[in-house]
Amino acid sequence: MPRADSGPVLVTGATGTVGRAVVAALLTAGQEVRAGVRDPGAADLPPGTEAVRLDFDDPSTAGPAVAGVNRVFLMRPPAISDVRTSLGPLVDAARRASVQRVVVLSVMGVNPALPHWRMERMVRTAGLPMTALRPSYFSQNLISAFGADIRDRSQLRLASRNGRLSFVDTRDVAAVASAVLTDPDAHAARPLTLTGPEALTFGDVAALLTAELGRSVSYVPEGLLRRRRDLLAQGTDPAYVRVQLVIDVTTRLGLARKVTGEIARVLGRPATTLAEFVHDHHTVWTPTAR
Incomplete structure (x- = not known):
């Protein structure tokens, strides 16, 4: 089995506020980054980023996007509430590809009424090693x-x-995501509540x-x-x-x-x-x- 920190990292939502910061943090850490975006040709991404097509409305894009990937940063686009239909194909593809760690962007105080909770449960049920990041209110x-x-x-x-x-700065959230994805074995696969x-x-x-x-x-x-x-x-x-x-x-x-010390502990x-x-x-x- 490949090492948990080998191969490219697939980053979803790579052109958004958090995803873009995750891409930058991973590149700074010397990681290969694959950005899953709707239109690779139009994506404005940092040099050195591999852009691949990933459309949550097109399940056929999930398999190619995750091929050869060992780690995934997964976030839910705000417009998506039916996570099973939209994100399920990517999670299933990650399971078939034996992805070694999925970092899920969730939310502080997550509960069964929220789509973030359903996303966490879906990844966990698939048997994928998961670290859920549960940030508080973004300063951005x-x-x-x-x-x-x-x-x-x-x-x-x-x-x-x-x-x-x-309040929490998304730059800190991205730095924690990068730290977990760069060295998965050094971080327990437990939820991290991230606050300022x-x-x-x-x-x-x-x-x-x-x-x-x-x-x-x-x-x-x-x-x-x-x-x-x-x-x-x-x-x-x-x-x-x-x-x-x-x-x-x-x-x-x-x-x-709620205030935690998780950011200071990880970073x-x-x-x-x-x-x-x-x-x-x-x-x-x-x-x-x-």
């Missing part, structure tokens, strides 16, 4: 979900009240942004119904609206404040603080000239 959401409000209106509008979140070093309210976040950007950024708490109306009025996809409201309720109830360095993240990305919130 301050760019993707709230970037325009911060940049143009100097506001954060949420229905989280004064609940606390343990502290849990913060959105009032705290606004204060960090204010200090870094040199202008006042305020947190505006909203009710759940008002928040829903605002998001829908902005043309936000209803599925994402539901996700955001669930996060708001979870935060209100104190279920998102041998502290997890990135939100203040560090804000400093590294402050230019994305600079208002554009009108």
Whole structure:
């Protein structure tokens, strides 16, 4: 049987925020990387990355994508809820190929109501050695979900009240994924809950942004119904609206404040603080000239 750390690593979601960071971390670690993407010719990937076609709507692409691969980074595209139909062919192909480790991107607080739980169970049931990464709330959401409000209106509008979140930088998540995939035998195949070093309210976040950007950024708490109306009025996809409201309720109830030391344990360095993240990305919130 090939060594668990030999051959290329298949990375799904390689053009997304987390997947792209995983690709970069693996390349830095000297690993061969195979990126599974819908259109290899159009994928903007780092030099040295092998791009192969992997379409979760086309089961015939699963076998070729995993051929010769010993390790897989598996993440669920947000639009996919039926994980058995969409991701099952790849998991089955990985089982037939005797893949030695699958790193699954899950979520903190995973439970049977979430597709992440079904994805974890599917990989486990297939008999594949699995490490589930269960990150908390991504710091990068301050760019993707709230970037325009911060940049143009100097506001954060949420229905989280004064609940606390343990933000985590996706660069840290990717570094942990790379460490596990690079040396699978050194890491127990148990779930890793990945968080930043502290849990913060959105009032705290606004204060960090204010200090870094040199202008006042305020947190505006909203009710759940008002928040829903605002998001829908902005043309936000209803599925994402539901996700955001669930996060708001979870935060209100104190279920998102857990802090662990898993990142420091795996990487041998502290997890990135939100203040560090804000400093590294402050230019994305600079208002554009009108």
